[in-house]
Amino acid sequence: MTTIKDRLPTTIHTGRLVLTTPTMAHAPAIAALANNENVHRWLARLPFPYGVEDARMFVEEFASSDAECCFAILRDGEFVGVVGLSLVPGEPPELGYWLGEPFWGLGYATEAAQAVVEAARANGATAVRSRALADNRGSRNVLRKAGFRETHEGIESKGNCTGKPTVYLHQDLSR
Numbered sequence: 001m002t003t004i005k006d007r008l009p010t011t012i013h014t015g016r017l018v019l020t021t022p023t024m025a026h027a028p029a030i031a032a033l034a035n036n037e038n039v040h041r042w043l044a045r046l047p048f049p050y051g052v053e054d055a056r057m058f059v060e061e062f063a064s065s066d067a068e069c070c071f072a073i074l075r076d077g078e079f080v081g082v083v084g085l086s087l088v089p090g091e092p093p094e095l096g097y098w099l100g101e102p103f104w105g106l107g108y109a110t111e112a113a114q115a116v117v118e119a120a121r122a123n124g125a126t127a128v129r130s131r132a133l134a135d136n137r138g139s140r141n142v143l144r145k146a147g148f149r150e151t152h153e154g155i156e157s158k159g160n161c162t163g164k165p166t167v168y169l170h171q172d173l174s175r
Contacts, residue, residue, distance in 0.1 A: 019116065045159050069085045
């Protein structure tokens, strides 16, 4: 039986971006952009400080696991962030992403999120979900622009953001 991960493309092209499988060649740029307190504060699963070894582990283990479908976000060949889907059996895929701080506010997150959501739809997903810290207005705006609707609020129970107010979002792809 094929999973949605098996059906998703390994590369997605948008108007300005290329989303592709993260490789070891991306590790130095991943480390440089992820080793930033302003990036770290919004992410449940990103360690800090973040070094090249963390980036290598991300590429070798996390990005290639059956539970994740990750894409490096490239703009003119330059690594700018990560977008992907977490895949939990019995639940809709969960969209997650992060961008390096120099690339905030340029529409890249929305463009990448929309492309991954559309790829999920085209390959059989009937819904996707996401979440953002309640005070992360930028991410909440990205997700709304990408077609998500806020469904409820709660308290994050995982990772770096444990105990923080969180907004949960959903998008029906069956329409």
